[in-house]
């Protein structure tokens with residue numbers, strides 16, 4: 001059975017965007033980007049909230065010629081190769097290949113997808129992943145925490161979920177970023 005994995009780059013105080021909606025402080029440097037690419041490489045399907053999808057669409061058309069960093073070019077190719085599902089009640093059309101829209105987040109459909117998928121599945125952004133955590137669907141979390149406090153904004157993790165976590169791995173980067181990899185043992189609202 002495939003795993004459902006929530007990955008987020010967040011501030012140390014746990015926000016994926018600050019109160020003004022900025023997340024430029026979360027942009028990975030080359031070392032972190034290479035690491036993130038290795039997390040993404042085995043993934044077959046990305047489940048996106050509409051807001052995260054609109055951010056990630058950048059990778060559909062960005063140039064992959066030599067003027068970009070190697071990690072950026074690699075990530076663009078990984079992104080284009082994966083299947084994408086966008087959850088939205090408002091989006092009329094998608095602007096990327098291999099992409100379909102779902103109007104409702106149906107936990108049973110996700111369970112079926114996990115059972116039938118050969119490759120692991122990721123989920124983002126934070127609002128959509130919060131639904132999946134609440135429903136006990138998330139098997140693992142990768143939190144990439146930057147050395148910054150932004151004080152307020154959009155939480156990476158939902159406020160109303162309690163869960164037991166098992167630390168599977170950790171890594172530190174030259175920039176001060178820390179990666180934490182957890183298995184979610186059991187979640188409850």
Ligand SMILES: NC(=O)c1ccc[n+]([C@@H]2O[C@H](COP(=O)([O-])OP(=O)(O)OC[C@H]3O[C@@H](n4cnc5c(N)ncnc54)[C@H](OP(=O)(O)O)[C@@H]3O)[C@@H](O)[C@H]2O)c1
Nearest residue numbers: 009016026049050051052087088089090105125126127128
């Ligand atoms: N820290 C980082 O590295 C980083 C990277 C990229 C982006 N970001 C930030 O993170 C944001 C994305 O996270 P987010 O939490 O704001 O939003 P999100 O989870 O990506 O998207 C929320 C949207 O998903 C749809 N949705 C949510 N629940 C649904 C449901 N049950 N059924 C159907 N559709 C549902 C709705 O779209 P509709 O409104 O269309 O119905 C909702 O407005 C981006 O906008 C960006 O600011 C941060």
